[in-house]
Amino acid sequence: MRVTSEYDHSYRTAGKGEVDDLSKLEFLDEQALINELYVRYKNGQIYFKFCEELNLSLIQYRQKNDIKNREIQEGLNIKNRFRSSSTYIGDVLIAVNPFKQLNIYEKEQHKAYSKVRFRSLLTPHVFWVADAAYQRMLFHKATQCIAVSGESGAGKTESTKLMIQHIIYLCKSDFDKELQKKIVDVNTLLEAFGNAQTCMNSNSSRFGKFVQIIFSDEGQILGAKVYDYLLEKSRVVNHGPGERNYHIFYYMFSGLEKEELDYYYLDSLENFRILGTSAGCKAYLTKSEIKYCKMMFQAQKDIMKRVGFLDEDITLIFTILAAVLHLTNISFCQDEETDGVYIDDEYPLEVVSNLLCLDQEILATALISSSNVTKGEKVVSLKNKDQANDGRDALAKALYERLFGWIVHQINELLQPNSALGEKLDLLPSIGILDMSGFENFSLNSFEQLCINAANEHLQFYFNEHIFLQEEEEYFNEGIPFDIVDFQNNEDLIEVFMGPLGLFALLDEESKFPRASDSSLVEKFYSHWKNSDRYVRSRATDLTFGINHYAGRVIYNAKGFLEKNRDNLSQNIIECLKNSNIEVVSELFSVERTESGSISRSATAFIAKPYLPSRPKSNDLRRQRDSFLQKRTKSIKKRIQTLKTNTIQKDKLNQVTVTCHFRNSLAELLDKMKDAEPFFVRDNFKILAEQLSLETTEYSTKIFKQKQNL
Numbered sequence: 001m002r003v004t005s006e007y008d009h010s011y012r013t014a015g016k017g018e019v020d021d022l023s024k025l026e027f028l029d030e031q032a033l034i035n036e037l038y039v040r041y042k043n044g045q046i047y048f049k050f051c052e053e054l055n056l057s058l059i060q061y062r063q064k065n066d067i068k069n070r071e072i073q074e075g076l077n078i079k080n081r082f083r084s085s086s087t088y089i090g091d092v093l094i095a096v097n098p099f100k101q102l103n104i105y106e107k108e109q110h111k112a113y114s115k116v117r118f119r120s121l122l123t124p125h126v127f128w129v130a131d132a133a134y135q136r137m138l139f140h141k142a143t144q145c146i147a148v149s150g151e152s153g154a155g156k157t158e159s160t161k162l163m164i165q166h167i168i169y170l171c172k173s174d175f176d177k178e179l180q181k182k183i184v185d186v187n188t189l190l191e192a193f194g195n196a197q198t199c200m201n202s203n204s205s206r207f208g209k210f211v212q213i214i215f216s217d218e219g220q221i222l223g224a225k226v227y228d229y230l231l232e233k234s235r236v237v238n239h240g241p242g243e244r245n246y247h248i249f250y251y252m253f254s255g256l257e258k259e260e261l262d263y264y265y266l267d268s269l270e271n272f273r274i275l276g277t278s279a280g281c282k283a284y285l286t287k288s289e290i291k292y293c294k295m296m297f298q299a300q301k302d303i304m305k306r307v308g309f310l311d312e313d314i315t316l317i318f319t320i321l322a323a324v325l326h327l328t329n330i331s332f333c334q335d336e337e338t339d340g341v342y343i344d345d346e347y348p349l350e351v352v353s354n355l356l357c358l359d360q361e362i363l364a365t366a367l368i369s370s371s372n373v374t375k376g377e378k379v380v381s382l383k384n385k386d387q388a389n390d391g392r393d394a395l396a397k398a399l400y401e402r403l404f405g406w407i408v409h410q411i412n413e414l415l416q417p418n419s420a421l422g423e424k425l426d427l428l429p430s431i432g433i434l435d436m437s438g439f440e441n442f443s444l445n446s447f448e449q450l451c452i453n454a455a456n457e458h459l460q461f462y463f464n465e466h467i468f469l470q471e472e473e474e475y476f477n478e479g480i481p482f483d484i485v486d487f488q489n490n491e492d493l494i495e496v497f498m499g500p501l502g503l504f505a506l507l508d509e510e511s512k513f514p515r516a517s518d519s520s521l522v523e524k525f526y527s528h529w530k531n532s533d534r535y536v537r538s539r540a541t542d543l544t545f546g547i548n549h550y551a552g553r554v555i556y557n558a559k560g561f562l563e564k565n566r567d568n569l570s571q572n573i574i575e576c577l578k579n580s581n582i583e584v585v586s587e588l589f590s591v592e593r594t595e596s597g598s599i600s601r602s603a604t605a606f607i608a609k610p611y612l613p614s615r616p617k618s619n620d621l622r623r624q625r626d627s628f629l630q631k632r633t634k635s636i637k638k639r640i641q642t643l644k645t646n647t648i649q650k651d652k653l654n655q656v657t658v659t660c661h662f663r664n665s666l667a668e669l670l671d672k673m674k675d676a677e678p679f680f681v682r683d684n685f686k687i688l689a690e691q692l693s694l695e696t697t698e699y700s701t702k703i704f705k706q707k708q709n710l
C-alpha cells in the first residue's frame with residue numbers, strides 16, 4: 001500500500017463512510033481509505049475503532065493472497081471483547097501504541113492468554129505471542145525467538161517487558177520467584193543506562209537487546225542472559241537539540257545525597273558540559289522531573305542490590321559516571337610555542353585522576369599527545385586542539401561503553417543458570433526477545449542513524465524471509481499452487497549497506513586514508529552507488545546523501561562520519577587506564593573484546609572485586625584548585641617542547657573501526673536468530689483522531705507509511 005505526498009484530499013468519492021467493513025469499499029485504494037477514515041473521524045467513530053484502520057493492510061494483504069479469510073474476521077472482531085490495541089496479520093501481531101495505560105495487561109488477561117488453543121476466540125494481544133512462543137517451546141523443545149520491530153517510539157520496549165512478564169506468569173512456578181523478579185527488574189536497570197530522551201521518544205532505547213530466558217525441559221525458568229548490541233556511545237558526548245544524555249546521569253543528580261555528591265566531586269548538573277545547555281539540553285530539571293529522577297535513582301539502587309550487585313559495585317559505577325562527567329569538562333588551549341595544546345583548567349583533570357586512581361601526569365600527557373612505537377622507537381606526537389578534543393571524547397565514550405558492558409556482564413553472571421548443568425546448558429530450550437532501536441528519521445541524521453537504520457533493514461529482511469520467502473518455498477516444495485506475493489523486498493538494501501562495496505565497506509576503506517574527509521567519503525558513496533534507486537544524491541550540501549529505506553527516504557549528513565568511525569582512542573590513553581589502581585577499571589581496558597566489540601560477552605572474565613582507595617575530600621580539592629591551576633600544564637609543556645609534531649597517528653588509522661564492530665555484532669545477532677523459530681511483533685504509533693483531521697497530508701502519509709511497512 002502506498003500513499004504519496006501528492007495525495008489529493010479533495011478526492012472524496014471512493015470512500016463515503018457508507019460501509020461498516022472497509023473490505024466492502026468499492027475501490028480499495030489509498031484515497032478511498034483516507035476518505036473513509038476521514039468520514040469516520042467526522043462521525044466520531046474513529047477513536048475506538050483505530051484497529052480497523054490497521055486492518056486495511058490486513059484486508060489488502062489477504063485479498064491479494066486470499067488464503068485464510070477467517071483470520072481477517074479475527075482481526076475485525078476485536079470490539080466485542082477486551083478493548084485492545086493490537087491485531088494480527090497472519091502470524092504477525094500488530095500492536096498499536098495507545099500512549100496511555102489501558103487495563104488490558106491485568107491478571108484477567110494473563111489468565112485468559114494461558115495455553116490458548118484457538119487464537120480467534122480472543123482479542124489479539126502481545127500476551128498471545130508470549131503464550132504461543134512458550135507453548136511451542138515446550139512442545140518442540142526448541143529455541144524460540146520473538147522479534148519486536150517498529151519505528152522509534154512505537155512501543156517495542158514496552159511490548160518486550162509485557163511479554164517477559166507474561167512468560168514468567170506462564171511458568172506458574174514458585175520454583176525461583178526471586179530469579180523471576182530479577183529478570184523483570186534488569187530491564188529497568190538497563191533502561192537507566194541505555195535509554196535516553198530523543199525527539200521521538202522520551203525513553204528511547206539507544207542499544208539493542210536480546211533477552212534470552214532459559215528453561216528446563218518442563219518449562220521452569222532456570223536463568224536468563226542479556227545480549228547487548230550497538231550502544232549509541234556518541235550520545236555520551238554529543239546529542240541533538242532537545243534531546244538528553246543517558247537517564248542515569250539525571251537520576252544521579254536528583255538522587256544522590258549532598259555528601260554523596262561531594263564524594264564524587266559533583267555539584268550542579270548545569271556545570272557539566274555534556275548535560276548543560278551547550279550540549280543542547282535544558283540546563284535544569286523541572287520539579288516534577290527531579291521528583292521522578294529521585295524515585296528512579298532509588299529504584300536503580302534497589303534493583304542493583306536485589307539482582308546481586310555489591311555496595312562496592314554500585315559505588316564503582318557512580319565513580320566511573322562521575323569521571324565521565326569531569327573528563328568531558330576538560331578543555332584545551334592552543335599552545336603557540338609547540339603547535340600543540342595544553343589543558344586549560346586542571347581541576348577536572350585532577351578529579352578524574354582521583355576518581356579513577358590514575359597518574360595525573362601520565363593522563364595529561366596521554367590527553368595532549370599520542371605515542372607510537374615505530375621501528376622499535378617511541379614517537380610522540382602532539383595533538384592539535386581538534387585531536388585532543390576527539391581523544392578526550394573517545395575516552396569518555398569508551399569509559400561509558402565499557403561500564404555498560406561490565407554491568408551487562410555482571411547481570412549475566414547473576415542470572416545465569418546453575419553452572420552444575422555443565423554442557424547440558426547449551427541444549428536447554430529458550431525464548432529470546434529482540435528489542436532493537438527502531439527506525440529513525442530525524443531532521444538531522446548522522447552516523448548513528450545510519451547504523452540503526454541499517455540494522456533495521458536487516459531485521460526487515462529477516463521478517464520478509466520468514467513471512468514471505470520461506471512460506472513461498474514451503475508452498476512450492478509441497479506443490480501447493482500460489483500467487484507470488486508482492487512485497488517490498490529490501491534485499492538490495494542489504495547489499496547497499498553490507499556488500500563488499502557497500503556503504504560500510506567504503507566508509508571503512510576511507511577511514512584508513514589519513515587525508516580522507518567526510519566530503520571525499522560522500523563522493524565515494526556517490527561514485528559507487530549513483531546508479532542505484534536506493535541512493536539519492538542530495539544537492540543541499542556536499543555532505544548530505546539520501547537512502548530510500550524500506551520505511552521511507554532518509555537524508556543523512558556525513559559530517560563527522562570518519563571521526564566517529566575511527567573511534568580515536570589512542571594507545572597511550574588505553575595504557576594509562578590499564579594502569580589504574582582500581583582493578584576493575586584496569587580490567588575494563590585490558591580484557592579482550594569480542595569481534596563485535598562487546599565486553600559483556602568477552603571470554604576473559606572480570607575477576608577483580610571493586611576496591612576503591614580513599615581519596616581527597618571534595619572541599620580540600622577545591623581549595624587547592626587555584627594553586628595547581630596551570631602548574632602541571634607548564635611542566636608538561638616543557639617536557640614535550642622538545643618533541644616534534646607528528647600529525648599522522650598510525651595507531652589511529654590501524655584501529656578496529658566502529659563499523660567493523662557494528663557489522664560483526666549484527667552478524668552475531670542474526671546468527672543467533674537464524675536457528676530459532678520466530679514470532680513477530682510490529683509496534684506502531686497510535687492513530688490519533690486529531691491527527692487524522694489534519695488537512696495536510698503529512699500525518700496521513702506517516703500512518704500509511706507505517707502500514708505500508710507492516
Ligand SMILES: Nc1ncnc2c1ncn2[C@@H]1O[C@H](COP(=O)(O)OP(=O)(O)OP(=O)(O)O)[C@@H](O)[C@H]1O
Binds near residue numbers: 098100152154157683
Ligand atoms: N502498551 C503500552 N501501553 C501504554 N503506553 C505505552 C505502551 N507501549 C508504549 N507506550 C508508551 O510509548 C512510549 C514509547 O514506547 P517504547 O519506549 O516502548 O518505544 P520503542 O518502540 O521501544 O522506541 P525506541 O525504538 O525509541 O526505543 C513509552 O514510554 C510509553 O509511554
